Amino acid sequence: MGSIVAYDVLTQASPYICIHTLITIGSPLGLPIIIKKIQMEQDKNNNKDIVPTPENIRYKWYNFSDLNDPVAVVYKISDDYKKKFKWYRTGRCNYL
Numbered sequence: 001m002g003s004i005v006a007y008d009v010l011t012q013a014s015p016y017i018c019i020h021t022l023i024t025i026g027s028p029l030g031l032p033i034i035i036k037k038i039q040m041e042q043d044k045n046n047n048k049d050i051v052p053t054p055e056n057i058r059y060k061w062y063n064f065s066d067l068n069d070p071v072a073v074v075y076k077i078s079d080d081y082k083k084k085f086k087w088y089r090t091g092r093c094n095y096l
Contacts, residue, residue, distance in 0.1 A: 003027035003063075004034065010054035011042075022054075022061045026069055030077040052082045 003024040010019070028034050038051050053061060063077050 001028070003029055007038070007054065010056045011052070014056065017056055019054075019057050021059050022057045024061070024063045026065045026071060027063050027077065028071050030063070030080055031071075035080055050082045051080060 004027075006022075006024070007029060010017075010022075035051055042051070061078075061081075
């Protein structure tokens with residue numbers, strides 16, 4: 001559940017904290033029920049909309065999981081989240 005909390009924090013509460021590379025392990029963010037919940041929270045009820053990657057992530061997002069893990073059964077979450085990796089050259093971004 002930590003990756004769900006991290007996703008919420010990065011998309012809603014911390015727009016100026018920049019992450020070069022995010023690594024999640026055993027994330028349930030690829031499960032259809034989780035994706036639907038995120039879409040509903042972001043008022044994107046159309047199933048064709050892909051959930052956005054947090055703009056705080058500037059380079060890559062890697063998700064590692066055990067192929068036998070029932071919670072992280074959808075280990076390739078890149079198909080479910082829009083890629084928005086871009087470098088910003090503003091003074092408003094504080095890297096961790």
